[in-house]
Amino acid sequence: xxxxxxxxxxxxxxxxxxxxxxxxxxxxxxxxxxxxxxxxxxxxxxxxxxxxxxxxxxxxxxxxxxxxxxxxxxxxxxxxxxxxxxxxxxxxxxxxxxxxxxxxxxxxxxxxxx
Amino acid sequence: xxxxxxxxxxxxxxxxxxxxxxxxxxxxxxxxxxxxxxxxxxxxxxxxxxxxxxxxxxxxxxxxxxxxxxxxxxxxxxxxxxxxxxxxxxxxxxxxxxxxxxxxxxxxxxxx
Numbered sequence: 102x103x104x105x106x107x108x109x110x111x112x113x114x115x116x117x118x119x120x121x122x123x124x125x126x127x128x129x130x131x132x133x134x135x136x137x138x139x140x141x142x143x144x145x146x147x148x149x150x151x152x153x154x155x156x157x158x159x160x161x162x163x164x165x166x167x168x169x170x171x172x173x174x175x176x177x178x179x180x181x182x183x184x185x186x187x188x189x190x191x192x193x194x195x196x197x198x199x200x201x202x203x204x205x206x207x208x209x210x211x212x213x214x215x
Numbered sequence: 216x217x218x219x220x221x222x223x224x225x226x227x228x229x230x231x232x233x234x235x236x237x238x239x240x241x242x243x244x245x246x247x248x249x250x251x252x253x254x255x256x257x258x259x260x261x262x263x264x265x266x267x268x269x270x271x272x273x274x275x276x277x278x279x280x281x282x283x284x285x286x287x288x289x290x291x292x293x294x295x296x297x298x299x300x301x302x303x304x305x306x307x308x309x310x311x312x313x314x315x316x317x318x319x320x321x322x323x324x325x326x327x
Contacts, residue, residue, distance in 0.1 A: 144317040199313040206258030
């Protein structure tokens with residue numbers, strides 16, 4: 102484990118389902134991030150949270166809804182997804198926003214939308 | 216628009232055969248250039264941050280260098296355990312948004 106734990110590791114959902122991804126870190130970091138990694142594409146930033154407050158929404162469709170109840174937990178609520186949303190969803194954290202010491206990533210949730 | 220391009224897309228080396236990975240970037244106001252390693256089924260693992268042209272950093276068989284337009288990741292005498300996808304990312308802009316722009320990665324395979 103890297104210090105950032107993501108659950109579940111794999112998720113298959115239908116287009117009408119509602120599911121949530123969970124991310125947890127106990128590194129004492131103040132910033133958390135959601136990234137999407139699709140096949141043959143670069144990692145794409147989705148959301149940024151700093152001290153529980155959302156500071157960046159990278160034009161993400163409303164069918165993705167993030168939630169950050171505290172600095173240690175981050176959720177991504179999913180509803181009415183499309184097959185093209187199938188991807189690896191990565192959570193990351195850093196001590197400070199844009200920390201130059203790098204981000205700590207979780208192992209991701211492999212999402213398949215059928 | 217900030218952009219990162221990595222080449223080659225894939226690289227096969229024999230054990231001990233040194234080579235370099237390229238990361239070309241365009242960014243308004245570079246705050247940092249990052250290298251990550253990603254193993255299959257795992258998230259990226261931080262390797263280096265470079266801040267200004269001329270800077271170099273080393274870790275075991277890896278050495279990262281930076282110019283005003285590109286960064287290189289030099290791999291000296293690689294071993295099979297160096298096989299992974301190497302990602303380059305930049306952070307730029309006048310404000311600190313925490314946003315990293317990633318390249319598509321170079322997948323390295325080192326054969327024994």
